[in-house]
Amino acid sequence: MRTPPVATAFLALVSYVAAQGPVFDPGSLIPGTSMYRCGTPSQFNSATADIADCGLNSTNPGPWVPTTVVRIPVVVHVIANTSGTGNLSDALVQSQITVLNEDFRALAGSPAATGFDTKIEFFLATTDPSGNPTNGIRRYSNNSWFSDTGAYWTSMAWDTTRYMNIYTNSAGGGGVLGYVPDLPQGNSVLNTTADRVVILYSAFGRPATGGAPYNQGRTCTHEVGHYLGLYHTFQGGCGTSSCYTTGDRICDTQPEQTARFGCPVGATSCATPDPIRNFMDYTDDTCMTGFSPEQGARMRCTLANFRPNLSVPGGPLASATVRTGTGNLNIYTCPPPVLGTTIQAQANVQGTTWALGSVYWYLQPANVAFPPYTILVNINSPLVYQTPFVAPFFGLFMFWSVTIPNDPFLAGLTVSTQGVLLNATGLGLTNAVDLRLGN
Numbered sequence: 001m002r003t004p005p006v007a008t009a010f011l012a013l014v015s016y017v018a019a020q021g022p023v024f025d026p027g028s029l030i031p032g033t034s035m036y037r038c039g040t041p042s043q044f045n046s047a048t049a050d051i052a053d054c055g056l057n058s059t060n061p062g063p064w065v066p067t068t069v070v071r072i073p074v075v076v077h078v079i080a081n082t083s084g085t086g087n088l089s090d091a092l093v094q095s096q097i098t099v100l101n102e103d104f105r106a107l108a109g110s111p112a113a114t115g116f117d118t119k120i121e122f123f124l125a126t127t128d129p130s131g132n133p134t135n136g137i138r139r140y141s142n143n144s145w146f147s148d149t150g151a152y153w154t155s156m157a158w159d160t161t162r163y164m165n166i167y168t169n170s171a172g173g174g175g176v177l178g179y180v181p182d183l184p185q186g187n188s189v190l191n192t193t194a195d196r197v198v199i200l201y202s203a204f205g206r207p208a209t210g211g212a213p214y215n216q217g218r219t220c221t222h223e224v225g226h227y228l229g230l231y232h233t234f235q236g237g238c239g240t241s242s243c244y245t246t247g248d249r250i251c252d253t254q255p256e257q258t259a260r261f262g263c264p265v266g267a268t269s270c271a272t273p274d275p276i277r278n279f280m281d282y283t284d285d286t287c288m289t290g291f292s293p294e295q296g297a298r299m300r301c302t303l304a305n306f307r308p309n310l311s312v313p314g315g316p317l318a319s320a321t322v323r324t325g326t327g328n329l330n331i332y333t334c335p336p337p338v339l340g341t342t343i344q345a346q347a348n349v350q351g352t353t354w355a356l357g358s359v360y361w362y363l364q365p366a367n368v369a370f371p372p373y374t375i376l377v378n379i380n381s382p383l384v385y386q387t388p389f390v391a392p393f394f395g396l397f398m399f400w401s402v403t404i405p406n407d408p409f410l411a412g413l414t415v416s417t418q419g420v421l422l423n424a425t426g427l428g429l430t431n432a433v434d435l436r437l438g439n
């Protein structure tokens with residue numbers, strides 16, 4: 001049965017409403033240009049329940065002072081047009097992750113060194129939603145997606161409860177530097193495929209291809225601030241003395257009447273100096289230096305209450321990823337190696353003719369030795385180490401164990417392991433298991 005035209009129109013309207021794009025607020029227009037600084041909405045549904053300590057209407061930062069490091073896996077969807085515009089390099093994508101980490105952790109020696117350490121980190125996802133290895137970067141060539149039209153994310157998004165999805169394209173058709181469709185507290189896109197961060201391709205990374213003054217990666221820092229529940233510092237103008245319930249719902253950012261552009265040192269409004277150095281104002285990338293402690297607390301509260309499955313505990317994580325090559329026996333298993341513990345692995349050779357076996361460790365990088373638990377077996381290939389013994393089979397299983405030193409220097413090291421099997425007629429390989437050493 002054919003769909004009546006009226007129903008088609010209705011569906012199109014529903015689709016449009018769900019496909020929330022940027023807001024073109026006059027106050028966001030960059031002086032002297034036709035470009036908007038930020039397309040994140042500033043009007044929110046005040047009827048939304050003001051839950052937790054970081055609702056739409058108020059902040060209670062006290063319980064949320066960051067004490068532990070959390071890490072957020074990121075997938076970056078690089079959308080180019082069919083002419084190749086917007087096809088950002090892997091290195092530029094990585095540079096943006098570096099900027100995020102500098103800015104959110106106020107890393108010493110970085111432009112954000114004087115900011116507040118939110119103890120929030122970001123990393124390009126290493127595992128996709130299906131559990132397969134990934135570099136966390138997806139690439140597309142599509143003119144309408146590049147134009148930021150259509151609900152492209154419905155087919156592209158990775159589980160938005162577990163990954164921060166960043167899209168680079170001509171945000172808002174080239175009209176804005178970046179936006180998120182809503183604060184998580186607004187609850188219009190949370191837990192849907194539309195939950196995302198969109199950044200103008202030419203303002204992404206360091207140095208971004210669009211040149212100054214928005215080429216130091218701070219557009220993404222600003223939008224991720226929204227993604228984690230922050231308002232603009234000029235939200236609500238001067239607000240009132242109830243700074244946790246008016247303005248930006250934060251007390252340790254100075255109130256300001258309107259957004260500031262450029263880097264107007266000494267600017268004042270609301271009888272106080274304006275927070276031109278704050279990431280949540282509209283100043284130039286090189287003018288910004290940090291978040292405030294209460295902004296950090298509000299973001300940590302937002303993570304805990306609105307994005308509870310997004311971040312993972314800080315520190316490198318132990319993980320084990322199985323690879324099975326063509327013809328390799330899928331018989332070798334090894335648990336994730338936690339620093340300071342002994343891991344035990346096994347090969348199950350039931351029904352095979354293998355009589356001896358050994359497991360080899362291929363260290364990456366090569367400059368980390370593993371004494372006294374390993375034996376160098378090939379002097380010409382210092383990457384290859386062997387477990388301490390060649391295990392004779394006792395029936396159906398071959399077991400071995402290795403103690404992982406509790407050495408922080410080993411954390412994050414990737415080790416590829418694979419068993420070599422022997423019998424009277426030759427050699428065979430098991431499947432391989434890639435191990436990431438950690439806590």
Ligand SMILES: [Zn+2]
Pocket residue numbers: 038039040222223226232
């Ligand atoms: Zn903004």
